[in-house]
Amino acid sequence: MGPTKLQRGRAADYSGSLAKVLIIYGCIVLLAALQFIVAYQHLGGRATFLRMFLIAIVEAGLAVTFFMHMGSEDRKFAYSVAILVIFVLAVMQFGWTDSFRMERGVPGSTYSSGPTQ
Amino acid sequence: MSQSDMTMGTHPAVLERSSPFAIPTKKLAMWLFIIADAATFAGCLVAYGFLRNGSPNWPTPFKFSPTVLNAMLMTFILITSSLTMLLGVRSAKMGDKRAAVRWIMVTAAGGLIFALLHIREWFGLIHEGVGLSHNPWGDPLFGAGFFSITGLHLLHVTAGAVALVIVGARYGGGGLDADDVEITGLYWHFVDLVWMFVVPFVYLLNVAK
Numbered sequence: 001m002g003p004t005k006l007q008r009g010r011a012a013d014y015s016g017s018l019a020k021v022l023i024i025y026g027c028i029v030l031l032a033a034l035q036f037i038v039a040y041q042h043l044g045g046r047a048t049f050l051r052m053f054l055i056a057i058v059e060a061g062l063a064v065t066f067f068m069h070m071g072s073e074d075r076k077f078a079y080s081v082a083i084l085v086i087f088v089l090a091v092m093q094f095g096w097t098d099s100f101r102m103e104r105g106v107p108g109s110t111y112s113s114g115p116t117q
Numbered sequence: 118m119s120q121s122d123m124t125m126g127t128h129p130a131v132l133e134r135s136s137p138f139a140i141p142t143k144k145l146a147m148w149l150f151i152i153a154d155a156a157t158f159a160g161c162l163v164a165y166g167f168l169r170n171g172s173p174n175w176p177t178p179f180k181f182s183p184t185v186l187n188a189m190l191m192t193f194i195l196i197t198s199s200l201t202m203l204l205g206v207r208s209a210k211m212g213d214k215r216a217a218v219r220w221i222m223v224t225a226a227g228g229l230i231f232a233l234l235h236i237r238e239w240f241g242l243i244h245e246g247v248g249l250s251h252n253p254w255g256d257p258l259f260g261a262g263f264f265s266i267t268g269l270h271l272l273h274v275t276a277g278a279v280a281l282v283i284v285g286a287r288y289g290g291g292g293l294d295a296d297d298v299e300i301t302g303l304y305w306h307f308v309d310l311v312w313m314f315v316v317p318f319v320y321l322l323n324v325a326k
Contacts, residue, residue, distance in 0.1 A: 014210040014299075021207075025200045032192050032313070036185065039321035052317035059313045067203055067306045077138035081152060088156045092163045099171035 014069065024066045031059045147300045151307045154273075158311050161269060162318055165262045169322075176254030177323045183241065188320045191234050192312065195274075198227030199309040202281075206302040209288065209295035217298060221285035224305060228278035235271050239264070266319055273308050281305065 038051045065071040070078050138145065169175045179185055205220030246253045247260045284301045287293045 014207050018207075021200070021203060025196070028196055028199075029193065032196060032316070035317050035321060036189060039185075039317070039324050042326065045322075049318075049322060052321060056314050056317055060310050063199065063306055063310045063313070067199055067309075068303055074138045074140060077140055077148075080138070081148065085152060085155060089159050092159060095163070095167045096170070099167040 021066070024062055028059050028062055031055050031062075141296060143296065144300055144303070147303050151303065154307065155311070158266075158269070158314070161266050162314060165266060165318065168256075168258050168262055172256040172258070174255040175323075176252060176256065176259050177325055178252075178254050179320055179323050180325045184238070185320065185324060187234060187238050188316055191231050192316055194227050194231050194234070195309050195312050198224045198231070199306050201227065202302045202305045205285075206295075206299050209298040212295075214289060217295075218285050218289040221281055221288070221298065221301075225278045225281035225285065228274050228281065228305075228308075232271060232275050232278065235267065235274075239267075263319060266315060270308070270311055270315055273311070277305050277308050 035052050035055050038048060038055070041048070043051070070081070140148075179188075201220050202224040205217050205224060208214075208217035208220060242260075242263075247263070249261045249264060250257050252260045280301055284293060284297060288295075288298055
């Protein structure tokens with residue numbers, strides 16, 4: 001007699017409809033295409049970056065939830081992963097003040113001042 | 118039930134605790150690896166952002182043809198390979214071994230095509246004079262940033278394609294089960310997910326004006 005379901009752990013549910021999978025795939029492809037369109041709108045550095053970043057976040061959310069089936073895993077697990085990843089990403093952002101300082105050419109910087117591209 | 122009953126092995130099934138978060142151990146290990154690898158890629162991309170933001174002459178050399186067109190094709194291939202991987206995992210879970218192996222091999226082929234397109238692009242850039250410490254357009258760190266991030270991703274894609282071939286063959290031969298296919302699929306989806314961030318930050322923010 002093999003291990004019980006409790007012992008093996010609950011598996012993610014892969015029995016959903018194929019149509020749903022294809023719709024999610026289509027959404028991800030369209031979002032990727034949207035990023036290419038945004039690139040050629042020439043909105044300026046910050047606006048372009050923010051739009052692309054938001055689109056990438058939505059794409060990643062769809063991929064994690066439906067392709068990686070995080071949506072059908074244990075809720076505690078999903079929240080633990082999300083909180084851990086967001087925390088690590090957030091603390092990586094410490095260096096932006098330095099990069100802006102270099103860009104604007106304060107005394108001691110080796111870069112000349114000027115706008116970002 | 119008392120603590121002594123448990124330690125004396127009276128009810129062996131009860132001694133087996135459910136795995137953390139009700140998730141199989143191997144799958145949990147793969148998720149932990151994915152989280153760590155995501156942090157690695159995030160660190161690389163954020164550092165790239167620091168360099169790009171701090172540079173007054175960061176080049177924007179990528180023309181629509183061939184670079185952006187190539188990036189479009191590579192993105193489509195990778196997203197589609199994620200779909201085929203999902204179809205493979207579904208087939209494996211439903212017990213259709215032949216279909217599962219077929220989809221896994223299609224996924225591996227997609228990964229290899231992606232890698233070949235990527236290497237062709239690299240040769241094109243190298244031919245134009247881009248290196249790790251020099252390029253004909255601007256900030257010398259442009260090449261280092263580009264090759265390191267795309268190279269790390271290419272390494273993951275290549276290793277993933279090799280792993281898919283091995284897992285597909287062993288699953289077809291009966292040495293692995295559907296859970297192993299699912300776990301390999303998680304890795305492949307992660308590789309696709311990273312590309313969704315690499316394309317806008319490394320390619321699309323540097324398109325030629």
